[in-house]
Amino acid sequence: MRFSKQLLLICLLLPIMGSGLAQEAEFEIEPRPADPAGLAHKSLMLDVVRAGERYVAVGERGHVVVSRDGREWEQARFVPVSATLTRVAFAGGRLWAVGHDSTIIHSRDMGDTWSLQHFEPEWERPLLDVRFFNSNEGIAVGAYGLFMRTDNAGRDWEVFEMADLVTSEAIDWDEAAEFVEELADDAVTDDTHDWDDDLYDAGADFDRGCYEFMECHLNALLDLGAGRLMIAAERGYGFRSTDGGETWESFRFPYPGSMFGLLAANDGVLAFGLRGNVQYSDDFGDSWDVLDSGLSSSLMGGAVDANGDPVMVGTGAAVLRYDLTQNVFRLREDRLGSDYAAVLITESGNLILAGEDGLKYE
Numbered sequence: 001m002r003f004s005k006q007l008l009l010i011c012l013l014l015p016i017m018g019s020g021l022a023q024e025a026e027f028e029i030e031p032r033p034a035d036p037a038g039l040a041h042k043s044l045m046l047d048v049v050r051a052g053e054r055y056v057a058v059g060e061r062g063h064v065v066v067s068r069d070g071r072e073w074e075q076a077r078f079v080p081v082s083a084t085l086t087r088v089a090f091a092g093g094r095l096w097a098v099g100h101d102s103t104i105i106h107s108r109d110m111g112d113t114w115s116l117q118h119f120e121p122e123w124e125r126p127l128l129d130v131r132f133f134n135s136n137e138g139i140a141v142g143a144y145g146l147f148m149r150t151d152n153a154g155r156d157w158e159v160f161e162m163a164d165l166v167t168s169e170a171i172d173w174d175e176a177a178e179f180v181e182e183l184a185d186d187a188v189t190d191d192t193h194d195w196d197d198d199l200y201d202a203g204a205d206f207d208r209g210c211y212e213f214m215e216c217h218l219n220a221l222l223d224l225g226a227g228r229l230m231i232a233a234e235r236g237y238g239f240r241s242t243d244g245g246e247t248w249e250s251f252r253f254p255y256p257g258s259m260f261g262l263l264a265a266n267d268g269v270l271a272f273g274l275r276g277n278v279q280y281s282d283d284f285g286d287s288w289d290v291l292d293s294g295l296s297s298s299l300m301g302g303a304v305d306a307n308g309d310p311v312m313v314g315t316g317a318a319v320l321r322y323d324l325t326q327n328v329f330r331l332r333e334d335r336l337g338s339d340y341a342a343v344l345i346t347e348s349g350n351l352i353l354a355g356e357d358g359l360k361y362e
Contacts, residue, residue, distance in 0.1 A: 029121045031101075034062030034079040041065045041073035042358035044084075047097075047301070048344045051090040055344065056111040057354055058085035058097045066111045070344075070352045071361045080105060080116040086128050092135025096154060098127035104140060106154050117154040129221045139245050141218035141231060144210075149245065163214030166239065168249040170286070176236075176252050209235045211250070222262035222269065230285060232259035232271055240285050253279055254288050261302045263310045266324045272299040272312050278322070278329075293329050295320055301342035306349060313340035313353060 037043065045059035055067045062083055064076040085099035095107040097114070101121035105114040125143045132138035140148040145162035210216035216233040223229055227244040236256035239248045253259055259273035268282035276295030279288045293299075299314040305321075312320045317337030321330040340355035353360040 031081045031083070031103075031116060031119050034064070034076075034082045036075060037061075037063065038075075039358075040075040044356055045341070045354040045358050046085065047087045047342045048352050048354045048359065049088045049090050049095075050344060050346075051095055051110050052093070054110055055352060056088055056090070056095060057352075057359055058088045058099070059354070059358075060084045062099075064088075064097065064111060064114065065359070070346055070350065070359075073359060076107075076111055076114060078113045080114060081119060083119075083121075084126075086126065087130050089130045089132050089138070091132035091138070094132075094135055094153065096130050096132060096138060096140075098130040098140050098142070100126040102127055102142065102146070104130070104148075104154060104157065118148070118157050128217065128219050131221050131223050133223060133244075139221060139229075141221050143217045144215045145218065147218065161214065162216070162218065162239065162248070165246075165248045166214060166250050167247040170249055170251045176256070179254065179256065211235070211237050217258075219258065219273075220261050222264065224264055224269070224284075228284065230262055230269060232262050232273065234258040238271070238285060251285050254290050255279065260298070260300050261312065263302050263304055263312075265304060265310050265322075266308060270302075270310050270322070272302060274298050276314075276318075276320075278312070278320075291322075291329070293320060293322075294331055295329075295333070297333070297335075300340065301354070303343050303345045305345050306347075311343055311345060311351070313343045313355070315339040319343075319351070319353075 040063040043060055043063055045057050048055060048057040055070050057065050062079045062081045064079050065073040067073045081103050083099050083101040083103045085097045088097040095111055097105050101119055102123045102125055104118035106117050107114045125146045127140050127142035130140040136153045137151050147160040147162050147165060148157045150157050216237050218231050218233050220232040227242055229241040229245050231239040236253050238251050238253055241248045253271055255277040257274035259271045261272050263270045268280055271279045276293045276297055276299060278291045278293045280291055281288045295318060297315040297318055299312045302310055302312040304310055309324050310322045317334040319332045338356040340353050342354040344352040351362050
């Protein structure tokens with residue numbers, strides 16, 4: 001299996017470490033506008049969203065591109081940063097995009113031009129997802145438990161640590177330790193299993209990892225309406241809120257590896273991520289069913305089609321469809337193909353795929 005190092009380093013949401021910028025610099029780092037690039041839509045693109053009658057996609061080097069039909073793309077006229085942009089959201093006729101250097105940018109003209117709302121490269125904490133509930137209220141989440149909130153369209157952002165927002169815990173630590181040890185035992189006898197740092201060592205006391213200091217990367221945020229929110233984090237952790245994000249309760253997914261996406265499906269929640277792991281809950285995360293996707297490569301992004309069926313994409317050009325009525329997965333992949341980070345489903349049912357080689361319409 002070929003994994004794109006570039007896409008994984010950015011999509012797996014690892015901040016750039018060891019740059020020395022945070023503590024060594026004696027001068028303020030200023031944002032540099034994105035450079036014009038004729039083939040910006042062919043560069044690494046990490047997210048795509050529908051905004052009114054057009055599509056907007058974001059990616060590396062501050063690239064933002066727009067399209068009327070999903071086939072032909074033009075670069076935005078002005079983007080104030082050249083930082084990698086990881087996610088984009090549309091609400092109330094406005095757009096917001098977030099990314100590395102704790103960047104938040106905002107557009108009032110459907111993506112043609114953008115203004116800078118937040119930029120803190122010295123934090124070394126990329127923002128990994130953003131959701132707006134209306135034209136004023138939104139949340140952005142990121143690395144090491146970074147949580148940001150606005151109620152005035154992003155003119156001001158309150159900055160929190162997840163540790164300050166978690167008020168309750170729904171984790172059975174004995175059960176979690178037992179499950180992880182079973183996985184580790186299986187890995188010892190299965191030489192096809194690619195064991196890595198995202199899981200825990202067998203035989204040792206259960207390691208709470210990033211949760212110990214509430215510094216887990218917050219990878220994806222889902223809005224289920226009526227104040228119910230859910231966050232997928234690294235190392236099997238998740239968080240949920242019933243009051244619009246004011247307070248949160250922690251929980252664990254069955255699989256103790258990172259989840260990279262959440263989808264609302266069939267009155268429940270579908271979580272997906274590392275090594276093709278897919279899990280479903282119809283009780284807001286109280287319990288989870290582990291689904292056999294038949295995939296061993298990582299799933300990075302997803303969307304729901306007109307029938308309400310989830311479509312997930314990932315490394316190795318994987319496109320994984322889940323038929324909810326028949327409870328069947330349908331997989332298409334090319335292990336030598338480019339990696340996908342996100343997918344958007346058009347009204348006609350076509351896919352716009354964002355990833356390693358830019359944007360693809362099919």
